[in-house]
Amino acid sequence: MRKTFSLLAAAGLLVTLAACGHTTEQKAATGAIAGAVVGGPVGAAAGGAAGTVVGKATDGKN
Secondary structure, three states, X not given: OHHHHHHHHHHHHHHHHHOOOOOHHHHHHHHHHHHXXXXXXXXXXXXXXXXXXXXXXXXXXX
């Protein structure tokens, strides 16, 4: 249970940090760095993907 909670908290942090930045590239880079800290290489790939999705979803909305 404790490990599940830790993973959920890390995933929430990853998505939150992926939203930082002004451009899609900045959001992808921030997500990749956060993912690497949390989950190593696999986390970096997931964080980069999350940052890209957030960047594409918010393009032109600011």
